[in-house]
Amino acid sequence: MFTTAVRGMSSMIVKRPWKIRLPKRLKGGFIEKWGDYWVTVAQDYKEVAYDVVKDSRKQPFKASMVMSLIAGYMYAVKTNPDEMEFQDTLQRYMNESAMLSEKIRNKEVDAHFNYMIDCYNHGLVRRLSLGFCSILWVDNYSKVCGVFKSRCEYLKPRLLTFHERIMDVGFLGSWWIIDKKMEEFDINLEEWTETDAEIR
Numbered sequence: 271m272f273t274t275a276v277r278g279m280s281s282m283i284v285k286r287p288w289k290i291r292l293p294k295r296l297k298g299g300f301i302e303k304w305g306d307y308w309v310t311v312a313q314d315y316k317e318v319a320y321d322v323v324k325d326s327r328k329q330p331f332k333a334s335m336v337m338s339l340i341a342g343y344m345y346a347v348k349t350n351p352d353e354m355e356f357q358d359t360l361q362r363y364m365n366e367s368a369m370l371s372e373k374i375r376n377k378e379v380d381a382h383f384n385y386m387i388d389c390y391n392h393g394l395v396r397r398l399s400l401g402f403c404s405i406l407w408v409d410n411y412s413k414v415c416g417v418f419k420s421r422c423e424y425l426k427p428r429l430l431t432f433h434e435r436i437m438d439v440g441f442l443g444s445w446w447i448i449d450k451k452m453e454e455f456d457i458n459l460e461e462w463t464e465t466d467a468e469i470r
Contacts, residue, residue: 350401355445366452373458
């Protein structure tokens, strides 16, 4: 009985529209209209919140999945790395690689690092932020370049070949391609080939 009464009162509170009480001299003017507008907005949000809570109680598994997706997306947006973090990571990895001998370092990783540094020196690196992740790609010309080819819309990078220009992908606070390459920066495949040839 008590639970039914509480539910009835809560539904009445949600359905009953709010009203701002103003003095007679302020009624019918701009202040009343402005206040009624925001009261209507607040009432709509209140009804939406009430419906969300009501539906989540009926379907708790679905509600937990939706909340998990929303929380995961918000975390990805918050940890979306920027270009400054990529430059710091690149510089740190290059310093670690420079501490090893050339006979030990992976030449493909060194070539990739040198290519990225060269692109930065020429101002070709661009960052595309998708909110929850970032994409670093290489453009044809620098932004300060004023030649015709760099300004012509028909000579811009094409969408079909855009994947060939991707330098790295940032997601969840990390740059995945450069991190993957750094796993084998101290493995020189040519060194093992020369050793096998000498043994044979």
